[in-house]
Amino acid sequence: MIMKWRGWALATGVLAVSAMAQAAPPTAAMLSNACAGCHGTNGGSAGPTMPSLAGQSKEAIEVAMKKFKSGERPGTIMGRLAKGYSEAEVTAMAELFSKQKLHITTQTLDKAKIAKGASLQESNCGRCHIEDGKEGKDDTPAMASQWLPYMQMQMADYLSGKRKMPEKMKEKVDPMSKEDIEALLHFYASVK
Template structure:
């Protein structure tokens, strides 16, 4: 038991160290223009993500999300590194300055607040979120996404208040390889379908 616990702790330490390194800001990062970011958010992004970052289902909330994380995802959509036909079209006309600006704008909006729909399912999700699943070597979600679901800047997104069906879909996509990710593909592949649903339900109620 101790060796397994030590392994999980070591794994999360490595992931966390990598996240911090990846999150370090670049010296050539454009300076955000909040007014430009607001203009893009209220015209290009609003139909799906809301002018204030509170989305219509099944789209993700962006309010309070880390600005650099948003910037990186937009850049990944534009380059084709992350595939989504709608977002690739939306990001095609955005410059690096635009991406930084819209990320900074959404990061300053008040995060969504919601509640779990199924208390029993959320209670199960809380256990996985906080402690992981030792029998299948699933690390605690809190190690990267934080105890309160606020994430690690630039690398791991805030999940607090997100639509549980959306988070569940992300986990399924990671597990199947449909959405490759160096860390999440390995983690999600070890999760049961029930644990994915439970974690998603718990995250929805975090603030």
């Protein structure tokens, strides 16, 4: 029995040496697994201020990372981390997260605000936030079931001018009341 094990160990040892000599460059899984400590396993976040990446489009993640890297989008650690990856590595991670199913969150939301948001969203935001926010046009992020506190923090950055709003979004958001905006965020957070 011991001999058998030794023989097996020797065989795998040989394999290990030959494999180690030619370790492949980091794969999409190798790269994106490291993000999951903060963004959740497979990009499904359990933390209310941390966005889920699962189900975001490739373009949305690529553009977000590019803007974090350049400093155009305000961030805390994301700017510092984005600088650690090449464009090709970002694309590999973005592709992987885009193939995950949208992460469904369970959060406490206001029913009246959801209803109000539902009445506002199609005519105001629906052209870019497609399918009740389950999808996004071009690099527009998916908003469905995203964490409310995360979206509120981002909207505060938009409204204060810290984060630059896309022109088309600005046209719609500028005339809205704070209550309307809040209602829209509750609506998107509620979509399952």
